[in-house]
Amino acid sequence: MKFWIDAANLSPERVFGMTLIERQLKALRHQKVDLSEVVIDTGDQPASSVDVPQDTGIACPIRVVSGGGDVATRIARSSGGEDVLASTATSLIDARLYGFLAKQNENVAVADDGAILVRVTNTERLETGANDLLRAVGSNIRWLSQSEFPSFVRKLRRSTPYYLFSVTTREHRRKIERFLFWSNYKGSTDFFTKYVYPPLVWLMVRPLARARVHPNVVTIISILLTIAVVPLCATGHFFWGFVCAYTMSVLDSVDGKLARLTFTDSAIGNVLDHGLDLVHPPFWYCAWAWGLANSDYHQPAATIWQSPVFVASLWILGLYVLDRVILKIYPNIFHRGLHTHAPIDGFIRTFISRRNINLPLFTVGYAIGLGVQTIYLILIWQAVTCLYHGIRTAWIIFVEKARPAPDVAE
Numbered sequence: 001m002k003f004w005i006d007a008a009n010l011s012p013e014r015v016f017g018m019t020l021i022e023r024q025l026k027a028l029r030h031q032k033v034d035l036s037e038v039v040i041d042t043g044d045q046p047a048s049s050v051d052v053p054q055d056t057g058i059a060c061p062i063r064v065v066s067g068g069g070d071v072a073t074r075i076a077r078s079s080g081g082e083d084v085l086a087s088t089a090t091s092l093i094d095a096r097l098y099g100f101l102a103k104q105n106e107n108v109a110v111a112d113d114g115a116i117l118v119r120v121t122n123t124e125r126l127e128t129g130a131n132d133l134l135r136a137v138g139s140n141i142r143w144l145s146q147s148e149f150p151s152f153v154r155k156l157r158r159s160t161p162y163y164l165f166s167v168t169t170r171e172h173r174r175k176i177e178r179f180l181f182w183s184n185y186k187g188s189t190d191f192f193t194k195y196v197y198p199p200l201v202w203l204m205v206r207p208l209a210r211a212r213v214h215p216n217v218v219t220i221i222s223i224l225l226t227i228a229v230v231p232l233c234a235t236g237h238f239f240w241g242f243v244c245a246y247t248m249s250v251l252d253s254v255d256g257k258l259a260r261l262t263f264t265d266s267a268i269g270n271v272l273d274h275g276l277d278l279v280h281p282p283f284w285y286c287a288w289a290w291g292l293a294n295s296d297y298h299q300p301a302a303t304i305w306q307s308p309v310f311v312a313s314l315w316i317l318g319l320y321v322l323d324r325v326i327l328k329i330y331p332n333i334f335h336r337g338l339h340t341h342a343p344i345d346g347f348i349r350t351f352i353s354r355r356n357i358n359l360p361l362f363t364v365g366y367a368i369g370l371g372v373q374t375i376y377l378i379l380i381w382q383a384v385t386c387l388y389h390g391i392r393t394a395w396i397i398f399v400e401k402a403r404p405a406p407d408v409a410e
Contacts, residue, residue, distance in 0.1 A: 108141060
């Protein structure tokens with residue numbers, strides 16, 4: 001299969017720092033579409049009018065061609081008898097559509113807002129005389145509907161309809177960037193990630209994307225800040241510990257958005273990011289408790305280990321681990337997270353005992369002189385969270401015996 005781009009008309013806009021052609025090629029690589037060649041066809045324009053994108057990750061050759069004729073003729077001339085996946089240089093397309101259409105065994109197309117993506121198994125079925133790809137498709141190709149598209153995105157824990165946009169103006173580009181930004185937020189997440197941090201994340205993602213900063217750089221900074229929180233809080237330097245903790249919490253959203261919006265996610269990045277999220281919270285809780293118990297820096301360490309507040313933090317650690325083990329049961333059966341099962345589960349996810357809920361809670365408690373009491377409160381909330389997940393999982397499997405709700409089904 002070849003990928004053919006009608007580059008007779010080019011957009012001057014760059015979406016998150018990338019031209020639309022570059023975005024399309026990176027999306028193809030991200031979807032692992034097996035291609036023999038990419039053909040960028042400039043039509044009557046000189047081939048030099050297009051800069052071939054670099055470092056897209058595309059393994060096949062990329063060729064820029066020019067020549068007259070209608071769209072059907074130009075596609076047939078470039079296809080060499082192979083099936084073709086075709087689009088335009090002004091289209092911004094949901095990356096999932098490339099992989100989905102490439103797997104079809106018939107002529108099928110999808111279009112919206114002037115953008116188009118079409119899979120052509122027989123170029124002779126395209127209508128000759130048409131001066132653009134949308135008209136060339138005509139009535140000879142089946143149009144894809146939203147209902148037949150697998151819209152559930154496991155990483156985002158929600159269903160997302162496919163989208164296409166034609167990006168030709170600055171105003172349109174700004175609107176689409178905002179849409180892409182919000183469409184990459186998870187359907188079930190905590191209150192602060194969903195409602196408080198996004199404005200800060202938005203301010204950081206755009207300049208980082210334009211500067212082509214790799215998300216792994218942001219992740220490494222997050223790791224350093226995460227580690228710094230432990231000694232700072234354990235030695236009573238809570239102000240700077242909070243600064244590092246909140247900065248890390250925001251960056252934890254930045255690296256994921258940056259990776260998805262620029263197609264720069266990597267296996268090592270996923271391991272570092274998700275591994276960090278999974279491992280560090282109980283160490284923060286223990287550091288908070290240690291710092292609270294260590295009001296006298298000459299106090300023997302053995303005494304601190306035995307203090308009620310530090311023992312409470314160890315109980316939090318144990319319950320946290322148990323909670324994570326329980327949350328592995330549902331995905332092993334349904335291949336998705338528990339909080340995507342039904343709308344109520346997504347709502348509960350907003351407030352359960354997690355770092356981004358416990359951090360503000362402890363910050364307020366410490367600020368008003370109730371730090372120790374807040375640790376006990378977090379312990380209770382962690383126990384309630386663990387108990388809820390256990391009961392909910394057992395109810396779904398043994399009583400409800402149901403698949404996820406239709407509105408979030410795969």
